[in-house]
Structure formats: structure tokens, C-alpha cells
Amino acid sequence: xxxxxxxxxxxxxxxxxxxxxxxxxxxxxxxxxxxxxxxxxxxxxxxxxxxxxxxxxxxxxxxxxxxxxxxxxxxxxxxxxxxxxxxxxxxxxxxxxxxxxxxxxxxxxxxxxxxx
Amino acid sequence: xxxxxxxxxxxxxxxxxxxxxxxxxxxxxxxxxxxxxxxxxxxxxxxxxxxxxxxxxxxxxxxxxxxxxxxxxxxxxxxxxxxxxxxxxxxxxxxxxxxxxxxxxxxxxxxxxxx
Numbered sequence: 001x002x003x004x005x006x007x008x009x010x011x012x013x014x015x016x017x018x019x020x021x022x023x024x025x026x027x028x029x030x031x032x033x034x035x036x037x038x039x040x041x042x043x044x045x046x047x048x049x050x051x052x053x054x055x056x057x058x059x060x061x062x063x064x065x066x067x068x069x070x071x072x073x074x075x076x077x078x079x080x081x082x083x084x085x086x087x088x089x090x091x092x093x094x095x096x097x098x099x100x101x102x103x104x105x106x107x108x109x110x111x112x113x114x115x116x
Numbered sequence: 117x118x119x120x121x122x123x124x125x126x127x128x129x130x131x132x133x134x135x136x137x138x139x140x141x142x143x144x145x146x147x148x149x150x151x152x153x154x155x156x157x158x159x160x161x162x163x164x165x166x167x168x169x170x171x172x173x174x175x176x177x178x179x180x181x182x183x184x185x186x187x188x189x190x191x192x193x194x195x196x197x198x199x200x201x202x203x204x205x206x207x208x209x210x211x212x213x214x215x216x217x218x219x220x221x222x223x224x225x226x227x228x229x230x231x
Contacts (some may be wrong), residue, residue: 004159032217043120044205044221093159097217105219107152107159 002028002098006108013084013115021079021111023050023094029074030096034105035067038091050077050094084115118143122206122222129196129229137191137225139180139206147208149173149182149189150219154203163191163204196229203227 003026013019023033031052036044048069049057056069066088068080077096081088093110122139129135141147148167152160164173169184178193189206206222 006159034218036221041124041223043223044219046218046220049218095160095219104162104165105217107161109157109159 002026002096002106004094004096004106004108006094006111008111009109010112011114013113015085015115016083018080018082019084019113021081021092021094021113023077023079023096023108025075025096025098025106028096028098030077030098031074033071033077033094033096035069035077035079036093036095038093038110044093047079047092052077081113084113086115089113089115118147118208118210118220120206120208120220120222122204122225124223125203125226127225127227129227131198131229131231132195133229135191135193135196135200135227137204137206137227139189139191139222141187141189141206141208143187143208143210145210147210149180150207150209151178151180151189151191152205152207152221154205154224156202160205196227198229198231201227201229 005024007022033050035047038044047062050069050071052071071077095105095107120141150165151163153163154160164175166173166182172181180191203224203226205224207219
């Protein structure tokens with residue numbers, strides 16, 4: 001199957017700093033990628049839809065200025081957590097679909113962010 | 117809005133035991149249903165799916181049937197192995213409300229299989 005690579009897998013940062021997470025589709029082009037967040041013992045919650053060459057679409061309640069998404073190419077989307085705080089500590093995971101509607105989603109390995 | 121409810125874990129079984137992980141859903145439109153599996157240290161992988169009522173998805177000995185009347189998609193396997201130890205996520209995509217590719221997930225159920 002197709003491969004989506006997410007980097008880094010773990011990151012620890014100080015409160016007030018920014019952290020960038022990369023999501024790459026290694027062997028296919030993805031015009032759309034999705035960013036999810038998972039709190040302990042809770043569902044993966046969709047944060048935003050990343051659209052190549054245009055602005056991301058954020059889900060209700062997600063702060064656009066806090067979670068900056070850039071999808072500058074067909075194989076790379078980045079999520080930047082700005083001015084991170086301990087409550088931003090979570091597991092972030094991206095996915096991409098290899099094609100149009102209703103195709104299989106391929107997921108990255110996820111990033112464990114800890115803000116201290 | 118759309119939602120998925122699945123049984124809490126962890127579920128601990130002996131090897132060769134029968135597995136059922138319950139999943140029920142609510143959706144506005146006509147969803148497709150999925151089971152994803154996450155092995156330790158890896159990303160989510162599609163295990164099986166069903167796109168319409170009464171469809172049965174199957175893979176690697178796992179199966180689940182799309183039951184519209186009970187809004188359920190329970191995951192079953194007749195004989196689990198230690199290598200099946202992982203976290204299992206039930207999910208749906210709703211063409212009507214989610215544009216087809218957005219996924220709504222359950223909380224995940226951790227399965228531990230012991231010798």
C-alpha cells in the first residue's frame with residue numbers, strides 16, 4: 001500500500017515555543033491531507049483538512065492561528081503548533097487519500113507532542 | 117453530527133479465543149464503515165471496510181457486517197493470535213456530511229492476546 005511518513009515521531013518542547021510536524025506522501029500525490037489529534041482514551045478528532053495550494057479547512061473549535069497548516073506541494077503538509085502550552089500535549093496524526101472520494105486513507109505514524 | 121461508539125478496552129484474551137469488539141454509529145447520511153488497526157509504534161492501517169448495508173468486510177481472519185437496522189459494525193475473529201495485539205479503531209465516512217474522505221473515529225479498543 002501507499003506510504004505516509006510523519007516526522008518527528010516524538011517531540012518535547014518548552015512552553016511558548018513552536019513545533020512543526022511534517023506529513024509526507026512518499027509514493028503518491030495527495031491534493032488533500034487530514035490532521036487529527038488524539039487525547040488519551042479518546043477518539044481521533046479531525047482538526048483540519050489540508051488542501052494543496054489553498055487554505056486549510058478547520059473544524060469547529062480548532063484555532064487557526066494556533067495550528068498553522070501549510071500544504072505547499074502535492075506530497076507535503078506541515079502542522080505548526082504555535083506558542084505551545086502544556087494543554088497542547090497530545091498525539092497528532094495525519095492521513096492522505098490516494099485518489100478521489102471514498103478511497104483508502106493512509107496514515108502517518110503519528111507524533112507525540114509533550115509541552116513542558 | 118456523526119459519531120462512533122466502541123467498547124472500551126483493554127480486552128485481554130488467550131490465544132485462539134473468539135474476539136468481538138462492538139461498534140455502533142450514528143450518521144446523517146449513508147456512511148461507509150471501517151475498521152483500522154494500529155500496531156505498537158506504527159500508524160493506523162485499514163483492516164477492512166463495508167460501504168453499504170449488509171456488506172461484510174473481511175481481512176486476515178477478521179470480519180464485520182454492516183447492519184443498518186442496528187447501526188452496528190462489530191468486529192469478530194474466530195481465533196486470535198498474539199500478533200493480533202494492537203489498538204482497533206472503528207470509523208465511518210459520511211458522503212453527505214463529510215465529503216467522503218473525512219473519517220469519524222471511535223475511541224479505539226486495545227486488544228491484548230496472551231499465550
